[in-house]
Amino acid sequence: MEKYIFSLRMKVRDYECDLQGIVNNANYQHYTEHTRHEFLLAHGVSFAALHDQGIDCVVARINMQFKVPLRSGEEFDSCLWLKKDGIKFVFMQDIFRASDHKLVLRAQVDTVCIVNGRLSDCQQLNETFAEFL
Amino acid sequence: MEKYIFSLRMKVRDYECDLQGIVNNANYQHYTEHTRHEFLLAHGVSFAALHDQGIDCVVARINMQFKVPLRSGEEFDSCLWLKKDGIKFVFMQDIFRASDHKLVLRAQVDTVCIVNGRLSDCQQLNETFAEFL
Amino acid sequence: MEKYIFSLRMKVRDYECDLQGIVNNANYQHYTEHTRHEFLLAHGVSFAALHDQGIDCVVARINMQFKVPLRSGEEFDSCLWLKKDGIKFVFMQDIFRASDHKLVLRAQVDTVCIVNGRLSDCQQLNETFAEFL
Amino acid sequence: MEKYIFSLRMKVRDYECDLQGIVNNANYQHYTEHTRHEFLLAHGVSFAALHDQGIDCVVARINMQFKVPLRSGEEFDSCLWLKKDGIKFVFMQDIFRASDHKLVLRAQVDTVCIVNGRLSDCQQLNETFAEFL
Numbered sequence: 001m002e003k004y005i006f007s008l009r010m011k012v013r014d015y016e017c018d019l020q021g022i023v024n025n026a027n028y029q030h031y032t033e034h035t036r037h038e039f040l041l042a043h044g045v046s047f048a049a050l051h052d053q054g055i056d057c058v059v060a061r062i063n064m065q066f067k068v069p070l071r072s073g074e075e076f077d078s079c080l081w082l083k084k085d086g087i088k089f090v091f092m093q094d095i096f097r098a099s100d101h102k103l104v105l106r107a108q109v110d111t112v113c114i115v116n117g118r119l120s121d122c123q124q125l126n127e128t129f130a131e132f133l
Numbered sequence: 134m135e136k137y138i139f140s141l142r143m144k145v146r147d148y149e150c151d152l153q154g155i156v157n158n159a160n161y162q163h164y165t166e167h168t169r170h171e172f173l174l175a176h177g178v179s180f181a182a183l184h185d186q187g188i189d190c191v192v193a194r195i196n197m198q199f200k201v202p203l204r205s206g207e208e209f210d211s212c213l214w215l216k217k218d219g220i221k222f223v224f225m226q227d228i229f230r231a232s233d234h235k236l237v238l239r240a241q242v243d244t245v246c247i248v249n250g251r252l253s254d255c256q257q258l259n260e261t262f263a264e265f266l
Numbered sequence: 267m268e269k270y271i272f273s274l275r276m277k278v279r280d281y282e283c284d285l286q287g288i289v290n291n292a293n294y295q296h297y298t299e300h301t302r303h304e305f306l307l308a309h310g311v312s313f314a315a316l317h318d319q320g321i322d323c324v325v326a327r328i329n330m331q332f333k334v335p336l337r338s339g340e341e342f343d344s345c346l347w348l349k350k351d352g353i354k355f356v357f358m359q360d361i362f363r364a365s366d367h368k369l370v371l372r373a374q375v376d377t378v379c380i381v382n383g384r385l386s387d388c389q390q391l392n393e394t395f396a397e398f399l
Numbered sequence: 400m401e402k403y404i405f406s407l408r409m410k411v412r413d414y415e416c417d418l419q420g421i422v423n424n425a426n427y428q429h430y431t432e433h434t435r436h437e438f439l440l441a442h443g444v445s446f447a448a449l450h451d452q453g454i455d456c457v458v459a460r461i462n463m464q465f466k467v468p469l470r471s472g473e474e475f476d477s478c479l480w481l482k483k484d485g486i487k488f489v490f491m492q493d494i495f496r497a498s499d500h501k502l503v504l505r506a507q508v509d510t511v512c513i514v515n516g517r518l519s520d521c522q523q524l525n526e527t528f529a530e531f532l
Contacts, residue, residue, distance in 0.1 A: 024299075033414055065326070153450055197460065284417065
């Protein structure tokens, strides 16, 4: 797992499970979003503060493969690394079940920045993440 | 049901059900919020537009009695009436299962307005809802 | 839009919007799930009843392109068509803003059936949807 | 804070904030539910396992006072104590903002047990929580 640059331990909350008794798929999108935002915060960047400055990071495309479902009470590690593709920041995000390290979710999330209403390359994020690109 | 001044027909969505196979309680709060906001819209008032004008309607207190749980695919009627109590707008909100008119939820929701950051009486809402008070 | 075989008119609920003032991405997954389940119901198949019979339809892979964000109060049409690919049912799902028919979301959702705990071809669904495949 | 018997440190996730930039009220219900379930787990009781045994703990009534709104990235302590009232377990739940210990939410949650479809006193929970009653 050497390529990951950030990892967040989380735990399934019962309200995230649906009538099949497994985590509803939309919650994996929440998990991956929260992981990206915590990664930003760990580098001094706040998603909410960016918004107040007129910079909105938005998801342009998401691709998720669901491998093994998480269930009530299970812990998991939400890991990511990133790369730059043109003006896009592409987050490679994997979730592993903590108990046995099984791959739960493999996701690719393409994000772009809207600066003052226009699709733009975001210098602030380029500088912050230069070390990882 | 004569006292109700607004009613919205809705239908349970499967992702709103939890591992017990019934609608998760927090979703009733969503249902009542959406009903209030649709009631506002029906009278020309947008919750989002109010926010952009510096007027935030917020819930100060909520009291909910859960009578009968809703299940996958069930339709329901979300009804409300309101009264004024000092500067508070108090929404009396009941939800009935459509198939048999059984009471699902009885809620009282006390709301207040924050105008430019200060708790205030909101003249715009007072005028809009004068006919109901 | 001739290839769509099902369409559902929905409306953004304010609690689905996040601090950017637009619908949070995970809710599009909810919208597409609800559309599939309503499509099933329209053909006499209940997702919840399938679960009770030991048949779980699960999403194996999802690919979503976010084109234009939906905002508070906007209506939209959630449309789908489907195809079979091996044992997978592949749902092609597009969401259009009602006011101007702009494409909001383009999604491909690959689903499989787990019958009594085993990945299986589901005869019940094959028969129900034979006319569309 | 001596009367609390359980406390859980949590952090606001951005997707829990709505277009007002504050945590949407329904999420406080999620926070209090998750806190109760973690409290149960800390005493060897799983909400999901109870359901599989035919025991459903459900909320009969909830009363929430919203004092100070939580915002993006804020940490908070979700605390509870409980008492018995007839067959009801009554959870007294308070949420405090971690940075300044301000009271965010004061809630009373009345819960009952449905055992094999019938409202019942639940011996298992009575024994587990005898020390606190």
